[in-house]
Amino acid sequence: MTTTSPTSPDDLTATTFELAGHAGALHGKAWEGIDPTYVVLLVHGYGEHVGRYQWVAEKLVADGAAVYGLDHLGHGRSDGERVLVADFEPVVDDVHLLFERARAEHPQLPVVLLGHSMGGMIGARYAQRYGAELAAVVLSGPVIGRWDAVEALLGADEIPDVPIDPDTLSRDAAVGQAYVDDELVWHGPFKRPTLEALHREIGLITDAGRVDAVPVLWLHGEDDQLVPIEPSRGGWQHLAGDRAEQRSYPGARHEILNETNKEEVLGDALGFVHRHLPAAG
Template identity: 60%
Template sequence: MEFSQHGHAGELTAYRWHNGDEPTWIAVLVHGYGEHLGRYQWVAGRLAEHGAAVYGVDHQGHGKSSGDRAVIDDFDAVVGDVRSLVQTARAEHPGLPVVLIGHSMGGMIAARYLQLHPDDIAAAALTGPVLGSWPVLDQLRGVDDIPDLPIDPDTLSRDPEIGRAYAEDPLVYHGPFKRPMLDALQTSLDRINDGGRLRVPTIWLHGADDQLVPIEATRAGWEQIAPDDSESRTYPDARHEILNETNRDEVLADLLAFTDAHR
């Protein structure tokens, strides 16, 4: 179900899913760069089957939300948008624990959320997150003219249907990176790197063959902020979107086992 949420820079489209039963926990999904929450329908369905009330929001400039396409100029403000959604979910389901699940750029947003508002969240999962450093930022911020190099759909998953659907999705942004977005991404990474260790139980999940967010750069960032109560899983041959990979059931099972133990 879609509903409108006022964001820091305009109106946002938010979502809620449930399976009709009384939920026992809340899952908040945080999507990645250039995409939207509609690509997480199957994940939301599985989480709802597992007893969750599931929420998410299309970020500023993404999906059905307002704003210049694929432009975010302050990620701490986006954290505030996600927090508004968390507060809505908690008001609708008082007393239930909240699990934050962030993918790629959304994993970066989720990590910053955990630094700024740890008391809101019972547990978190970061899948293919942008942490530590991101080589694409160094490459693109150092040139005068940013090349028109959209994300290669083949890097998303070994399942060719995932890449095909992504390429044909009109709500996905398929253009080049924009400089304000690159600068904001770097600022957010710097803030996270300087923000100290997380204090919320968190699991890091990453594909070993991730060409979009290379695992070694992220691993270094993760090790810098990983809380004492944390776990890590890496998946051989898996590409960037591990929740859309051929072994996605394994990944989701690992995610749920961790969050079940900590929420």
């Protein structure tokens, strides 16, 4: 099923579609201008959905990208119990389904992956498994190395019903308010099977080690209180290959693509991508 609908009268039109994921139907979006020159796969974070990346998609399309994203199992408009993910390896497989959809529609274009937070974790594992199929990977505030919040919650007898603090997302208060008001965002507690799966996947990425098949860029806010930079840096040291690059942003919080310096962040990401896209023939 494919439908086309604008998210608002002034916004770039998004095409919606469904993919048959590993445990149910996955809701997808695609944004595209005229004659794109490359493809970007957007991989969203925990509890959110790909519709929150409208601004990013618009900027990418203006740069020449065809942009594809999907709501993970249990997220947004996709099937599944809310935020319940028992194993992230099949979620990586779901992202590969998205790659195959994009490749079928644009068989000659290079493909880039951009993953944020938990989506950065998924993107890191995707790079380990499928990196040779990609031109570049950008990880924004990725959950790699260690996430102390997961360790603490797993050690609790009962998971507290405490939602993510919107103030940790951005210095722009409007970002946090939009997050709170978004009915497709999960505002409840973590679920123990998801925490266990996160813990396993982080360890699996560390054990699998460096990525040399594709250039990878790590971006992180230095005042990220949700996914602190130092544990992520530890994971990056295991992951970074010969063509890896990194950049951090003083004062920036977790959602650097929604931060007050978001133009700078996306500019850095696009500069990296263009350095690694194949030359047009």
